[in-house]
Amino acid sequence: MDRRSEKGAGIYTPFILKLYDMWVLNISNNYAWRCNTDKILLPHFQQNMAKNHLDIGVGTGYYLAKANDISDTITLLDLNPNSLAAAKKRIGVHRVKHVLQHDIFTPLPEEEKGKYDSVSMYYLLHCLQGNMQEKASAIEHASHALSDKGTLHGATILGSGVEHNSFGRYLMNLYNKKGIFSNKYDSLNDLKNVLCRYFEQVNIQQHGVVAVFTATEKK
Numbered sequence: 001m002d003r004r005s006e007k008g009a010g011i012y013t014p015f016i017l018k019l020y021d022m023w024v025l026n027i028s029n030n031y032a033w034r035c036n037t038d039k040i041l042l043p044h045f046q047q048n049m050a051k052n053h054l055d056i057g058v059g060t061g062y063y064l065a066k067a068n069d070i071s072d073t074i075t076l077l078d079l080n081p082n083s084l085a086a087a088k089k090r091i092g093v094h095r096v097k098h099v100l101q102h103d104i105f106t107p108l109p110e111e112e113k114g115k116y117d118s119v120s121m122y123y124l125l126h127c128l129q130g131n132m133q134e135k136a137s138a139i140e141h142a143s144h145a146l147s148d149k150g151t152l153h154g155a156t157i158l159g160s161g162v163e164h165n166s167f168g169r170y171l172m173n174l175y176n177k178k179g180i181f182s183n184k185y186d187s188l189n190d191l192k193n194v195l196c197r198y199f200e201q202v203n204i205q206q207h208g209v210v211a212v213f214t215a216t217e218k219k
């Protein structure tokens with residue numbers, strides 16, 4: 001694992017993944033980031049997921065497991081083998097077509113390009129090291145996976161231009177210090193500029209301190 005990427009992906013041990021849904025999707029999303037998982041993020045995921053789908057940064061596979069009537073042709077991409085194993089087990093091997101251990105800072109293999117009708121990246125960008133300009137390559141690589149009519153969708157916690165509450169500030173400082181997050185300077189505007197570099201149509205909504213986005217018509 002590249003040292004830069006290891007920081008954002010290495011934390012997801014089998015033990016941490018057991019706690020993930022409770023700590024991140026339940027407690028942190030409600031009380032720190034103020035963006036409810038089942039009211040905001042899951043519907044966004046379900047609305048934008050297409051039949052032939054690639055998920056980047058799979059974690060525990062929560063959203064994919066809850067979107068079981070939409071797609072049974074799923075590719076999982078993650079740098080961390082623990083996340084890939086946990087998500088595959090949860091979603092069900094019959095729905096997972098392909099599992100790819102890959103660093104999204106690295107270009108995708110040729111056979112993954114241009115073939116997905118939707119690509120998701122939820123809570124991935126704030127884990128990637130560097131500022132939004134440095135994270136642009138991850139968005140560029142995700143865009144390469146899409147078919148011409150495909151949609152990129154996702155969500156990321158912002159660090160700049162938003163009002164964090166005291167719980168959020170505490171977690172932001174801790175996670176940024178440990179390298180679990182790298183998002184102190186991520187603003188909605190920076191995200192928009194990077195998405196607009198690779199897509200004609202970009203839509204971003206802010207819920208609490210989370211930017212929830214879709215991007216279509218890749219350039």
Ligand SMILES: C[S@@+](CC[C@H](N)C(=O)[O-])C[C@H]1O[C@@H](n2cnc3c(N)ncnc32)[C@H](O)[C@@H]1O
Binds near residue numbers: 005010061102104122
């Ligand atoms: C915070 S979890 C998000 C999980 C899930 N998408 C969700 O929203 O609940 C971030 C995931 O991204 C993966 N990840 C972090 N850096 C990565 C990289 N450079 N390339 C690919 N995956 C990465 C981690 O291993 C982890 O599974």
